[in-house]
Amino acid sequence: MTVSTADSTEQVEAQGILLEARGVTKQFEGLVANREIDFNIPRHSIVSIIGPNGAGKTTFFNQLSGIYHPTSGQITLDGIDITNVAPHQVAELGVARTYQNIRLFQNMTVLANVMVGRHVRSSGAWFASVFRLPGIRHEEEAIEERSFELLELVGIRRRRAHELAKNLPYGDQRRLEVARALASDPVLLLLDEPTAGMNPRETRRMTEFIGRLRHDLHLTILLIEHDMKVVMGVSERITVLDYGEKIAEGTPEEIRANPRVIEAYLGKQATA
């Protein structure tokens, strides 16, 4: 991997909070999707949000990536207020994400999907491309090279690079979404149910992969998950949402033992 492997991940750890949300409330008409949520992500950690369907997980996620803006409350990334910043600027600040129901650029090639992800880390303007001004060719080559590296990193074969994204098998589509997100050199990676629809073996591979990503790319990762095994195995801290409110927060062990969580979310599985 050209992506340098961090030998001592511990040294990066414990350097404070990367993302902080304070009192985030999101209201749609009469419905309160998120109520007064306080939440933070320590730098270089893997944090998860879990909760039953309709708990407001994805709404919260969308506010972190700028797609929705909170009705009240504040979100800061690295000390910068991103509460009301547009999505493309949030992306520029280093937040990248994937989607619960895969949303690739279907009719573009696999390679082009990743290259689009590189958009915020390149600068070629249209006239520079038309006249092929100095530097453009170099930038394009760099984008392409980096994109191939990322495809390899997530495990998509090189010969698939020029296929249309929609023709990829399901697992590869999920991986491609990750590659596209990684292309923007994010500091914070938001993964919305990255193992949805995967079989146990694929899920295990994805979980390992997420763990490896943090080390290799010095990432901070926020997961939304349904699959309890994924969350318990990979994350350091878990936040539980129910009916738009945060009902618990803590290490996997604490969450597993928390009676409110068992009642709200694990109930069925715990008794089964």
Add this chain to the structure above:
Amino acid sequence: MMAVLRRAAVAGLVVGLVMLYLAGVGLIGAFADRHVVTEYLSLGQLMLLAPLLIGGFAMARQAGSVVRRLSIGAFAGGMGGAVFALGILVVVALSPGIRGVFIRANSELVSFVFFGLDPGLGALLMVGSGLGLGLAGASLPVVPPTVRRGLLTGAAGVVLMSMLEPFVRPRLTEFDLHDVVRFLYQAGGLLPLAALIVFGVSVLLGVVWRPARTEVQRRFAAADPGAQRVGRWIAALLLISFIATLPQLTGVFITQVLVLVGLYVLLGLGLNIVVGYAGLLDLGYVAFYAVGAYFTALLTSPTSSLGIGLNFWVALPLVVLGSAMIGLFIGAPVLRLRGDYLAIVTLGFGEIARVLFLSDALEPWFGGVQGILSIPDIIDEGRYTIPLLGEISGPAATYYPLVAFCAVAAFVAWRLKYSRTGRAWNAMREDEDVAQATGINIVNYKLLAFAMGAAIGCLGGAIFATHLESVFPGTFNVLVSITVLAVVILGGMGSIPGVVFGSLALIGLPELLREFAEFKLLVYGGVVVLMMILRPEGFVPDVTRRRELHEAEPEEEEEDEGDNPESPEATPTAAPSPA
């Protein structure tokens, strides 16, 4: 078995109804006197019978034994013929009563579609033809591909050669080739022997074409880079000299048609950026065409309200700049609209442009219905000399600058397509929200697309104005927008060669068929609907290039999914050719 039969019967029904429709709207009658092979076959007959062939062809494209596929095809064809004959018989029986409604259903048409026989015999013969043609159509998917290609190119060659008669004949006469004319044509169609020869030559071309192309590609790929560069230059030079000598070869009329085609290529390239690249369905593209034409008229015509009579080339940058501004101006209010809503609003903008140019309020500026007259030619009063080509005048005087503009527009479109900008546009087309979350500033890129489309579209308008030496508001109606869109769709959204193909097919071909004029819109509509159903990627889609490129890549490097990203293969631009 029953299911298959039912499908074939439905196909036959559709075929019969299509034929009735074609006959009913008058298409068949209009082409009845247009001979393909003199005395034997007219274009009207061809159009009438083609659905039978196609029906048979479609039904035989399935798994099964040869006999079964053939008989299913024949059955569908026969069914089609029967439905059609029945329909015509009903019309004959009810003749006096419905004449007022179906004005085309006259006795001439009936006699034409029944091969000049009386209704009973004619109907039988029609069913027979249905069976025969269905069988013939069904045999196409059954025979080897080479034979199929040969037959199809052969048929296309004969039809094209007969359609070109009005243009080939005068050229040949001009060059004193009277014997050739007498051998080829009579009464507007090919003579049987000539048709046979044309057919033979076309078949040969059709059979040889693909292997020849593969061979050339193979040799080209095997050649060293130096030779490849030389080869590319030679090919480019050949293409340029072909395009440059076209007006000399084809004469005034065809050059006139080519100018029209060129205008739509230019418009198509512009709209392609807006619709094909950025996915913004703009139904008011004519606005930019009009703006380009009117700005040019204002600035260059000595009799316009400005009356400054600038030189075309001095005015051009101002026109482009002005149109781009108008593009931004139109783009800004529709930034938040998507899909259908955007289409409707832009449709409105297109009409607003026309109405503004027509309006009494702005008459002092744009001349209202009168328009603006005496717009000077692009170069030296339409008469100039090009080295090697001699003196240029008439439509050719517009042709050369137009080709140059098209080349520039195509170059810009091509460079943009494979750039950061082009990718951002494509991403926006695919999924606006995700594109934005990936860091693309949607507002900027939408505005850029509108401005870019406007700038290219206005070039078309500018040339159009100088070509006609006048502009009138009536020219810039919604049909222009629709036609340009049809051109883009037919060729394939986002594809640059597709625009050229689309213009030739939708603008050039109808000019060759004078009878076609009144059915133009019907056919455009049909073409767009059919394309969307059968081949939404267009005839010259742009992914094939990539795929072809990809197929040329050697196989072995694909299998190692190992950990050697440092290897030089990391840059695929260095198209590998280790044969």
